Amino acid sequence: MKPYNARIIVQTPGVAVPLSEQPVNVVSVTVAAFPGNATAVYIGGPSVRARAGEQNGLPVNGGTRPDMWTWANVNLADIWIDACTANEGVSLLAWL
Numbered sequence: 885m886k887p888y889n890a891r892i893i894v895q896t897p898g899v900a901v902p903l904s905e906q907p908v909n910v911v912s913v914t915v916a917a918f919p920g921n922a923t924a925v926y927i928g929g930p931s932v933r934a935r936a937g938e939q940n941g942l943p944v945n946g947g948t949r950p951d952m953w954t955w956a957n958v959n960l961a962d963i964w965i966d967a968c969t970a971n972e973g974v975s976l977l978a979w980l
Contacts, residue, residue, distance in 0.1 A: 909957075926942065
């Protein structure tokens with residue numbers, strides 16, 4: 885296995901972005917919110933939303949002990965994030 889790490893940023897709130905633009909099958913991936921995020925980032929499929937009243941998916945909060953989620957045997961292009969605040973996002977560490 886080889887490690888793969890990346891940073892994914894939501895440039896425009898309300899416009900979800902995938903963890904990868906290209907299909908990347910991984911053995912496992914752990915996703916963590918940036919410690920400096922002002923608001924929660926939401927993780928889900930292409931329809932994930934973070935805006936108040938539309939929130940769906942799994943929330944990940946930043947801070948000194950950011951929330952993390954781990955999945956096994958997934959395609960990074962199938963996991964998307966959205967944020968309420970521009971330029972916030974997540975880091976990931978995957979095993980190829």
